[in-house]
Amino acid sequence: MTIKTEPKSDIPPTPLAERLLQLISDHGPITVGDFLADALSHPQHGYYSTRDPFGTQGDFTTAPEISQIFGELIGAWLIESWEAIGAPSIFQLVEFGPGRGTLMKDILRVGQLRPKFLEAARITMIENSGRLRHAQQRALAEAHPHIVWRTSLDDIPNGPLLVVANEFFDCLPIRQFVKVDLEGDHPWRERLVGKNEDESGFAFELSEAAYPDPAGAPSPAPVEAIFESSDISRRLVEDLSDRLFQNKGRVLIIDYGHGRSGFGDTFQAVKRHEYCHPLETPGEVDITAHVDFAALARAGRSAGARVDGPVRQGDFLNRLGFTNRLDVLARAAGDEAENLVTGARRLIHPEEMGELFKVLCLSSPGMAEPAGFS
Numbered sequence: 001m002t003i004k005t006e007p008k009s010d011i012p013p014t015p016l017a018e019r020l021l022q023l024i025s026d027h028g029p030i031t032v033g034d035f036l037a038d039a040l041s042h043p044q045h046g047y048y049s050t051r052d053p054f055g056t057q058g059d060f061t062t063a064p065e066i067s068q069i070f071g072e073l074i075g076a077w078l079i080e081s082w083e084a085i086g087a088p089s090i091f092q093l094v095e096f097g098p099g100r101g102t103l104m105k106d107i108l109r110v111g112q113l114r115p116k117f118l119e120a121a122r123i124t125m126i127e128n129s130g131r132l133r134h135a136q137q138r139a140l141a142e143a144h145p146h147i148v149w150r151t152s153l154d155d156i157p158n159g160p161l162l163v164v165a166n167e168f169f170d171c172l173p174i175r176q177f178v179k180v181d182l183e184g185d186h187p188w189r190e191r192l193v194g195k196n197e198d199e200s201g202f203a204f205e206l207s208e209a210a211y212p213d214p215a216g217a218p219s220p221a222p223v224e225a226i227f228e229s230s231d232i233s234r235r236l237v238e239d240l241s242d243r244l245f246q247n248k249g250r251v252l253i254i255d256y257g258h259g260r261s262g263f264g265d266t267f268q269a270v271k272r273h274e275y276c277h278p279l280e281t282p283g284e285v286d287i288t289a290h291v292d293f294a295a296l297a298r299a300g301r302s303a304g305a306r307v308d309g310p311v312r313q314g315d316f317l318n319r320l321g322f323t324n325r326l327d328v329l330a331r332a333a334g335d336e337a338e339n340l341v342t343g344a345r346r347l348i349h350p351e352e353m354g355e356l357f358k359v360l361c362l363s364s365p366g367m368a369e370p371a372g373f374s
Helices: 016-027 032-041 068-084 102-111 114-120 130-139 229-247 295-301 311-321 320-344
Strands: 089-098 121-125 148-149 163-164 174-177 188-197 202-211 227-228 248-259 266-271 274-276 286-288 306-312 356-362
Touching: 016 032, 016 188, 016 202, 032 174, 032 188, 032 286, 068 102, 068 114, 068 163, 068 248, 068 311, 068 320, 089 102, 102 114, 102 121, 102 130, 102 163, 114 121, 130 148, 163 229, 229 248, 229 295, 229 356, 248 295, 295 306, 295 356, 306 311, 311 320, 311 356
Parallel strands: 089 121, 089 163, 121 148, 163 248
Antiparallel strands: 174 188, 174 227, 188 202, 248 356, 266 274, 266 286, 306 356
């Protein structure tokens, strides 16, 4: 059963598509999450392994690339959070998915206002792409003496912890389930990626196996409802929350997504700043899914963390002083002021990034509400 328009059939297969088609021939359909993971992270043919996707010449632009104000405010928030955890003489400052290093560069520039913050920071960049690591290393070559690159949270030493994850969770694999029956104990099937009719490309199909109601799915669910879940996201939040239980710290998660768990297909792809079908050219397009912030919040609370948010990105940034900082920069920008203001306001405008993007904070138990959440 195909439940979504199939991708165009006249597009030559990419090297990764050929690999995945052979995998499906040998072992059968794969999950949406496995398709996404290979499309983004395959070591030879994955999207992040073969290109710089950021900026006007790439496929999309992230908040730190749009305006320096974003990184500056996050930097000030981190300094305040460092003070809230007791201003430890050594702490772990971690960024998941650091892009081209722009956000961390802005954070460290603001950190110069508090030299003891910079002296205490031991910085870890969580990055799997060798190409992006190289870009980050170039950007941060003179920024701080203690920066290392790792691939997972397990590689980070124990101790006080501050974490930033901006547009990271949307890249983590998801599973999709489709409601096929209103009755019975197992009314759901998993949505899979198989071959199209002439076996030259991909098409969605449903699993033969049936499943009970997925954890977190609202009830009742109509027939043909699609529910998305991410076990990897949940486990990462649980692991981070365990760290916060052991040592004082905070985790700031910023991404596009929804504040309440619901139904819908958010599996999507972008190429040259335009949407395209996620199955058409794997390895050559950015494939993501919206983040279920309610699910992340549930995972954090169940693991013992304090959870604040999610709140809209526009509200969060405005509470941190976005407008005042923009006014200062605009007055100093001269002829470039209009472009600076237009770009920066994308971050807070409700019809652009201000409402779709959400912000969630995990904190150690017993800590006060962080800045930006009320």
